Amino acid sequence: MIRLRDVTYLVRDHAEALEFFVDALGFAVRQDETFDGGWRRVVVGPPGGGTGLVLALADDGAPVGRQAGTDVAFFLETDDFAAQHERMLRHGVHFREEPRREPYGTVAIFEDLYGGAWDLIEPPSA
Template sequence: MLRLQNVTYLVRDQDEALRFFVDALGFEVRQDQTFDGGWRRVVVGPAEGGTGLVLAVGAADAPVGAQAGADVAFFLETDDFAQAHSRMLAHGVRFREEPRHEPYGIVAIFEDLYGAPWDLIEPPRA
């Protein structure tokens, strides 16, 4: 079986990104380790498991906040949309729209700390 373990997520500052992902989204820190030479590896992800994000500081010309252009690149799934939405609003997360009901679930587009669009989605219950 193959699984996608981690993906690199470009950030300007790892501590700033940690606060966003842990406080606003409720992710856990899976690794925060500094190696010889000062290189720091920071990995966060949903507490329940799944793919993690390696928070990597991008070069000066890196597309931080635009890794997928203007498209949604990340789809954050929840089993309690109202709770996740409330938590995120309480932490200042900007939603581009009000939650809407679609055939594939309850969804709303929000912005990460760099303005990149994400979907928050609760799939329909079986």
């Protein structure tokens, strides 16, 4: 078996990133350790498993929030679009559009804390 465990996600500040991913999106902190020399490893991800994000502090000039240019870089799947959408709105997440129904599910594009595009999507019921 092979699977994608974690991916690096560039951030400007660990505290603001944790607030966004944990409070607004509902992710869990999987690791938050500081090692000798002050290097900090922070990993968040959906509760219950799946690929995590290593929240890495970006160097000056790094493309924070632009990992995929202007395209959607990440696809956040939920089994309750309405509840997740409401949670995110309560936490000030900016949606670029109103939710819409497509053949592949209910979807809306939202922005992360740096303006990067994500899809929130609930696949159709089986």
